[in-house]
Amino acid sequence: MNARVEKTTLAAVALQVGVSTPTVSKVVNGREDVAPETRARVLAALEQAGYQSPLQRRSATKAGTVVEVVVDVLTAAYTVEVLNGILQFAAGADVEILVSATGPATSRQSNPERRAQRIIDEGRAGMIVVTSAFSEAQLHAFRRRQVPVVVIDPLNPPPADVVSVGATNWAGGKAATEHLLELGHRRIAYIGGIERAECNQARLHGYMAALAAHGVPVDPRYVISGGRFRRDSGTAGLKALLKLDQRPTAIFAASDSIALGVLSEAARQGIRIPEDMSLIGFDGTTQGEESVPALTSVAQPLEEMGRAALRALLRQARGEVLDSRRVELATQVIVRDSTAPPAA
Numbered sequence: 001m002n003a004r005v006e007k008t009t010l011a012a013v014a015l016q017v018g019v020s021t022p023t024v025s026k027v028v029n030g031r032e033d034v035a036p037e038t039r040a041r042v043l044a045a046l047e048q049a050g051y052q053s054p055l056q057r058r059s060a061t062k063a064g065t066v067v068e069v070v071v072d073v074l075t076a077a078y079t080v081e082v083l084n085g086i087l088q089f090a091a092g093a094d095v096e097i098l099v100s101a102t103g104p105a106t107s108r109q110s111n112p113e114r115r116a117q118r119i120i121d122e123g124r125a126g127m128i129v130v131t132s133a134f135s136e137a138q139l140h141a142f143r144r145r146q147v148p149v150v151v152i153d154p155l156n157p158p159p160a161d162v163v164s165v166g167a168t169n170w171a172g173g174k175a176a177t178e179h180l181l182e183l184g185h186r187r188i189a190y191i192g193g194i195e196r197a198e199c200n201q202a203r204l205h206g207y208m209a210a211l212a213a214h215g216v217p218v219d220p221r222y223v224i225s226g227g228r229f230r231r232d233s234g235t236a237g238l239k240a241l242l243k244l245d246q247r248p249t250a251i252f253a254a255s256d257s258i259a260l261g262v263l264s265e266a267a268r269q270g271i272r273i274p275e276d277m278s279l280i281g282f283d284g285t286t287q288g289e290e291s292v293p294a295l296t297s298v299a300q301p302l303e304e305m306g307r308a309a310l311r312a313l314l315r316q317a318r319g320e321v322l323d324s325r326r327v328e329l330a331t332q333v334i335v336r337d338s339t340a341p342p343a344a
Contacts, residue, residue, distance in 0.1 A: 013045045039321065066096045066123060067313060071130045074101045076257065077285035078229070078302060082130055082152060085306025093314065098124070112141035119147050125317040128309050131155060148316035150309045155197045163316070165309045165327045167300040169199045172331035173206025173252070176280050176298045179333050180250040181214050184341045185278060189222035189248035191237035191258055193229035200229075203254050203282060222248055226258055234261025242269065249342040250278035256288040259295055263338070274340035284334055293337035301329045 010028070014021040019038060026034050027042040034042075069086060071079050083099065090097050115138065119127060126148030139162050142149045150163045158164050180188050190207045193200045208218050224240055226233025234253055238261075241248055253259035259281030266273050273279050273293055281288050284299025308327050315322060 013042065013049055017041050017045050043321070065094070065125045065314070065317070066098055067126055067128060067310065068098045068100065068119065068124050069128045069130065071099065071101050074099070076229075077287040078255065078257070078283050079130055081285060081302035082306040082309075085303030086128065086310050087306075088303065089307040089310045093310070095125075095310070095314070112138040116141040116145050116147055120145055126150070126313045128152065128313060129154070148313050150313045150316075152305055152309050153197075153199050155194060157198050161325060163309075163312050163322065163325045163327070165305050165312065165329075166199060167305065167329050167331050169202035169331075170206040170209075172282060172298040172300070172333075173203035174210045175206075175331065175333050176203075176252050176282065177207045177210035178214075179280060179296070179335070179339065180252065180278060181210060181216070183250075183278065183339060185250040186216055187219075187222070187246065187248040188216075188250045188252060189224065189237075189241050190252050190254070191224045191226050191234060191241075191262065192254045193226050193233060193258060195225045195227070197229075200254055207252055226254070229255040230257050231261030231264070234258040234263075235265040236261075238262045238265045238269070242271075248277070250339070251280070253279065253281045256281040256283040256285045256295060256297055259297070259338075260287060260291060263291060263293075263295070273338050276343065278339040278342070280333075280339055284332075289336070291338075296336045296339040297334055299332050299334045301331075304329055 010024045011021050014024045017024070017038075019042065023034060023038065024042050024046075027039050028046070067090070069083065071083070073079065087097055112135070119142070124147075127142070129149065129151045131153045136159065139149060139159060143161065148163075150165060151158050152165045153167075154164055177188060188207075188211070190204060192204055204223070211218055221244055222241070224237040226237050234257070237253075237258070238251070241251070251262055253262055259279055262279055263273060266277065266279075271277055279295070281295050281297040282300070283302070284297045285302070288295035288297045308329065312322060312327065
């Protein structure tokens with residue numbers, strides 16, 4: 001269908017439904033500023049007319065469906081488990097997954113227009129971005145070309161019309177802190193990851209909310225910005241906390257990787273976990289489960305997050321209208337061996 005025929009089809013549908021051609025165009029492009037009843041009538045008329053979006057027509061000419069997945073690093077346990085979920089769903093849906101590890105700096109510096117056009121030229125159905133910092137310009141370049149993008153745990157909040165998948169980070173941060181409070185801890189520290197990251201901010205605010213609910217003031221000396229969701233953030237964070245006159249009796253680490261860094265540094269410093277200091281992480285990865293002592297953690301449904309992201313992307317590629325563009329999956333505190341009541 002060439003551009004002139006496409007324009008004629010949209011105009012004909014607009015006349016049939018009794019709306020303007022720009023309104024039909026909004027429905028075709030997945031815009032949200034159309035009344036649900038009007039959207040349903042337009043979609044029915046488009047289907048009756050046999051109209052296909054540009055992305056649907058591109059997909060129909062390809063032998064198979066290929067989805068690109070962009071990750072920060074491939075070595076993180078978090079990323080591996082999310083990828084497992086994506087690959088599991090892809091196997092059942094006969095979808096090929098292409099993985100690229102770019103790092104956040106590369107993602108920010110790449111040419112948005114060129115990258116979006118490459119996705120089209122190479123016949124990809126769309127892109128899933130895992131924890132990378134995609135800019136507004138990059139996401140806009142994809143939207144203008146009608147290329148579906150789904151972001152998982154984005155570092156910066158995505159635009160309202162971009163589908164994002166994550167966990168209940170605020171509720172998880174609150175539950176982690178409440179677990180420590182219920183054990184009797186009052187001097188509880190928070191070691192965060194990337195400070196600006198949306199998930200980090202939500203976990204920190206959950207931590208603060210739990211303390212406030214129990215009448216415990218937030219001590220700013222106990223809030224450490226790790227800079228990254230990596231082990232070295234936990235190592236540096238514990239070193240900073242040990243310099244205080246009054247050390248915390250428990251630590252809430254914003255990721256399992258940070259918690260494992262705390263655990264290794266505690267062993268070097270002769271601090272026993274949990275006898276001298278309790279420790280809880282966030283992610284629920286197998287690395288935390290296999291650590292010594294086994295790590296208490298707020299488990300995210302990481303594999304399900306991967307499956308949900310691919311499911312949403314494929315629905316967009318088929319031209320379906322999603323009920324919600326924000327998917328939040330529930331977290332759960334998994335109590336293991338690294339938390340206990342504070343020493344007398």
